[in-house]
Amino acid sequence: xxxxxxxxxxxxxxxxxxxxxxxxxxxxxxxxxxxxxxxxxxxxxxxxxxxxxxxxxxxxxxxxxxxxxxxxxxxxxxxxxxxxxxxxxxxxxxxxxxxxxxxx
Amino acid sequence: xxxxxxxxxxxxxxxxxxxxxxxxxxxxxxxxxxxxxxxxxxxxxxxxxxxxxxxxxxxxxxxxxxxxxxxxxxxxxxxxxxxxxxxxxxxxxxxxxxxxxxxxxxxxxxxxxxxxxxxxxxxxxxxxxxxxxxxxxxxxxxxxxxxxxxxxxxxxxxxxxxxxxxxxxx
Amino acid sequence: xxxxxxxxxxxxxxxxxxxxxxxxxxxxxxxxxxxxxxxxxxxxxxxxxxxxxxxxxxxxxxxxxxxxxxxxxxxxxxxxxxxxxxxxxxxxxxxxxxxxxxxxxxxxxxxxxxxxxxxxxxxxxxxxxxxxxxxxxxxxxxxxxxxxxxxxxxxxxxxxxxxxxxxxxxxxxxxxxxxxxxxxxxxxxxxxxxxxxxxxxxxxxxxxxxxxxxxxxxxxxxxxxxxxxxxxxxxxxxxxxxxxxxxxxxxxxxxxxxxxxxxxxxxxxxxxxxxxxxxxxxxxxxxxxxxxxxxxxxxxxxxxxxxxxxxxxxxxxxxxxxxxxxxxxxxxxxxxxxxxxxxxxxxxxxxxxxxxxxxxxxxxxxxxxxxxxxxxxxxx
Numbered sequence: 001x002x003x004x005x006x007x008x009x010x011x012x013x014x015x016x017x018x019x020x021x022x023x024x025x026x027x028x029x030x031x032x033x034x035x036x037x038x039x040x041x042x043x044x045x046x047x048x049x050x051x052x053x054x055x056x057x058x059x060x061x062x063x064x065x066x067x068x069x070x071x072x073x074x075x076x077x078x079x080x081x082x083x084x085x086x087x088x089x090x091x092x093x094x095x096x097x098x099x100x101x102x103x104x
Numbered sequence: 105x106x107x108x109x110x111x112x113x114x115x116x117x118x119x120x121x122x123x124x125x126x127x128x129x130x131x132x133x134x135x136x137x138x139x140x141x142x143x144x145x146x147x148x149x150x151x152x153x154x155x156x157x158x159x160x161x162x163x164x165x166x167x168x169x170x171x172x173x174x175x176x177x178x179x180x181x182x183x184x185x186x187x188x189x190x191x192x193x194x195x196x197x198x199x200x201x202x203x204x205x206x207x208x209x210x211x212x213x214x215x216x217x218x219x220x221x222x223x224x225x226x227x228x229x230x231x232x233x234x235x236x237x238x239x240x241x242x243x244x245x246x247x248x249x250x251x252x253x254x255x256x257x258x259x260x261x262x263x264x265x266x267x268x269x270x271x272x273x274x
Numbered sequence: 275x276x277x278x279x280x281x282x283x284x285x286x287x288x289x290x291x292x293x294x295x296x297x298x299x300x301x302x303x304x305x306x307x308x309x310x311x312x313x314x315x316x317x318x319x320x321x322x323x324x325x326x327x328x329x330x331x332x333x334x335x336x337x338x339x340x341x342x343x344x345x346x347x348x349x350x351x352x353x354x355x356x357x358x359x360x361x362x363x364x365x366x367x368x369x370x371x372x373x374x375x376x377x378x379x380x381x382x383x384x385x386x387x388x389x390x391x392x393x394x395x396x397x398x399x400x401x402x403x404x405x406x407x408x409x410x411x412x413x414x415x416x417x418x419x420x421x422x423x424x425x426x427x428x429x430x431x432x433x434x435x436x437x438x439x440x441x442x443x444x445x446x447x448x449x450x451x452x453x454x455x456x457x458x459x460x461x462x463x464x465x466x467x468x469x470x471x472x473x474x475x476x477x478x479x480x481x482x483x484x485x486x487x488x489x490x491x492x493x494x495x496x497x498x499x500x501x502x503x504x505x506x507x508x509x510x511x512x513x514x515x516x517x518x519x520x521x522x523x524x525x526x527x528x529x530x531x532x533x534x535x536x537x538x539x540x541x542x543x544x545x546x547x548x549x550x551x552x553x554x555x556x557x558x559x560x561x562x563x564x565x566x567x568x569x570x571x572x573x574x575x576x577x578x579x580x581x582x583x584x585x586x587x588x589x590x591x592x593x594x595x596x597x598x599x600x601x602x603x604x605x606x607x608x609x610x611x612x613x614x615x616x617x618x619x620x621x622x623x624x625x626x627x628x629x630x631x632x633x634x635x636x637x638x639x640x641x642x643x644x645x646x647x648x649x650x651x652x653x654x
Contacts, residue, residue, distance in 0.1 A: 004105055006211050011112045013207035015119055017200045022123040024196040030174055031128055034135045037166060038119055041142060044158070052149045055215075060227035063154045064236060070161050071247050075254040077166045081173045082261035088177040129413055133360070136406055143399075152392055156399045164402020164435075171409050172428055175421070229391060229452060 008049035015042035029084045029094045033077065040073045107148035115141045128174050136167035153229050295387035299376050307529045308338035314575050321579035348518035355416030356515065364414060364512075365520045367407035368527035371400045375534040380455045382547045382560030393454035394446065397538055398439055401493075404531065405431050408502070408512050411524075415515035423511025426586060427495065427502035433593035434492035434499075437601035441482035441489070444604040445473055445542045448612065454538075458546030467552065472545035476616075477624040478607040481632075483543040485601050487573075490535040492589075495528065496574060498581035499589060536570040537563075544570075591643070596635060603631060 015038055022035025044066055051062020088094050118138035125131045139162035146155035236244055312327065312334060319326025327334035352361055378393040380386040390396050405428050412424020449457045463471045473479035492499040503511035513524045540546060544566050547559035554562075584592070607627050611620040 004108055006214055007108055007112065009211045009214070010208065011108075011115065013204060013211065014116060017204040017207070018116075018119050018123045020203065021196045021200045024199055025192040028128055030170060030177065031131055034122055034131055034170060037135060037162075037170075038122065038138070041139060041162075045142065045145070048146055048149060048151055048154065052151070060232050060235060063151050063227065063232060064240060066151075066154050067157065067236070068243060068247055070157060071251060074161050074165055075251055077169055078258045079254055079261075081169055082258035085173060085176065085262050094177045133406075133410065152390075153395070156392055156395045160395070160399035160402050163406060164399065165432075168402075168405050168409070168428060168432060171406070172425070172432075175413075175425060230450075 003053070005049055005053040008045060008053070012042040012045040012049070015039075015045065027095050027097050029087070029096050030081070032096070033080050033084070036080070037073065037077065040069070040076070044069055044073075108145065111141055111145045111148065115145065129171065132167065132170045132174055135170070136163050139163060139167065153232060292388070296377065299387055300373060303373075303376055303530055303533055304526070306533065307526055308342070310529055310571065311341065311525070312337050314578075317572070317575045318579050321576075342522070345522040346519055350518040350520065351515075353416055353515050357414040357416065360410045360414035361515075362520075364407050364411035365516065365523035365527070367410065368404060369523050369530065371403040371407075372527050372530035372534055374400045376530065376537070378454060379534065379537040379541055380458055380546055381537075381563050382558065385547075385560050386455055389455060390453065392452050394442060394452045394457075394538075397454075397534070398435075398442075401531075401534075402435075404527075411516070412512040415512070417515060419508045419510075419514045420512045422508050423502045423514070426508075427512060430492055430495075430499065430502060430589060430593075433590060434489045434597070437485050437593070437597040438489035438493060440598070440601035441485040441604060442538075442542055444478055444482045444608040447605065447608050448473070448478075454541050454546075458541055458548065461545040462548055464552055470545055470548060470550050472543065472548070474543045474545075476611060477621060477628055478604045478611055479543055481600065481607065481628050482604045483539070485597060485604070486539050486543065489597065490539055491574065491577065492593075494532045494535055494574075496532070497578040498584050500583060501586055501589060504583055532571070532574065533567070536567060536574070540566045540570060596639065599635070600628075600632065603628060 019035040019038030019040075019042065022038065023032050026032050026035060047062045047066045047069065051060075084094055087099065091099060093099075115138050118134050118141060121134035122131045122138055125134060140159060143155045143159035143162070146158055315337070316326045316334070318324075327337040330336035330340045352358060375397050377387045378390050378396050380389075408427045408431075409424050412420040412422075412427070415421075445457060446452060449460045451457060451460075461470075461472050465471055465475070469475060474483045495502050501507075503513060508514075513521060516524060540563065547563040549555050549557065549559075549562050607624040610627065611624045614620040614623050
């Protein structure tokens, strides 16, 4: 029987790996953002896991930290998508492999 | 514990779909599903407030944003979007698998903690709010300033300056 | 906690209680939905000098039944280009959050299906699911008009959700609680012995209530903000490719959402189940709630019959340049109201704070965005 902390940490590390995989393999910029969201989210799971099942009793630090983390993740998504829209407006594409005009 | 055992595989499946699905909209919807299941995981672990905030922000805002920008940036040829370079999968696996293995190794070396090492004490929302606005007030203000800056910045970025952009279909 | 209900020792009892509460809510509001669909047609007919449905039964009272039978027996068409699963899932995902949202509203003194500590937050986060469901409906249909309708619906709902939440936030600031029964309890009592101390009768509450009402029209996709399904422009928006029972589900979700959001508005601003005058407590509390609900719903019908549909740019400009600044203004107004003693001094300070920007905005926007005088070139 695994303890819940180890289970949740495994879940979050697999999620992080999946997110990283998406970032490395996807070509569409928005889908790369999807991968980044997954990675951020796996960090969030860790906050809650350590708060709930961690070795020390800490009041509500996990949820507090999570609130800030969610706010920053939302901001990151908004700015990222705005930048992608800007890029799309100039190049008519969100394929990152085609954005090579500085390649020389 | 049972809830975690049920939800964890579902979250993983949804996330796997979000990573692997070829069609962008499917991937985005599966991401929304994974995040919603994640919110349910928080609810099951006793963090009601956080679970609901997670649901509201991720499903209500981030997923909708992603889906909406997918619609706006639809390329002329859907085909180009569908494929993923065969080499990239190998590269991706080569980079991520060692990471996963090392993470799992570290988790396996975790000192043994019982299912309930400490008595779980929930928190009331009032407590959370009071802590947030007394001890962490500077952080709240910083996040507020950041969000305002982000809102203005995103609006400026996304604005069509002087109508210079090309028409959508050429 | 939310899921501890299931783990409770007398879990069977609580489960049975929840089942009873859930089926009551679903039953009552499904009935109300049927009734409202008739009342709406009758009211619109009355406003437009028509008779309205009068064939099925006495005064058309059986019209909802006839409609229901028609809807259920129609062929269920799924377009060839549609994404089958998403096409099926979308109408379900529209109805489910509406029903869930109805579950946290206090209908009477002891009448609340699920008394959550975070009721208000639950309402909004569940409501967030609707946008994604509408997107799924529009995208999965695989044709142009649903797609356009879904894009309109998403941009409209995202824009109007902000002032909706901020105006509810003013109430949360004053109450100090996210729990809906607590919000209703705080509105008990009367000023001067006869003015109920509802949130609507404070300067910030009046402003927030008006904003909330306007936004709730937009959130419920009703006229004059029914662009997502503007019949004369894009057929039926995201519902174009649906038929039969799925189409009926969309309608049901829309009306249940209307009930939920006006119930929330009543809870936040109109004192929930509180009686409007001191002596009227003898009438049961739930009767007051449903009386208020009927009045609020009637105003929706009235607005629908009166105002023409707005244009999409007007809609977005109204949200971002008028609704959101005014909603943000209610927060400092509520704070000043609190620190000025929640009384006459509060009125003195907060009323100008809210009224002057309102007037200034009206004057400025009228100059800036007023439509040019229309020239009737061919009518003379």
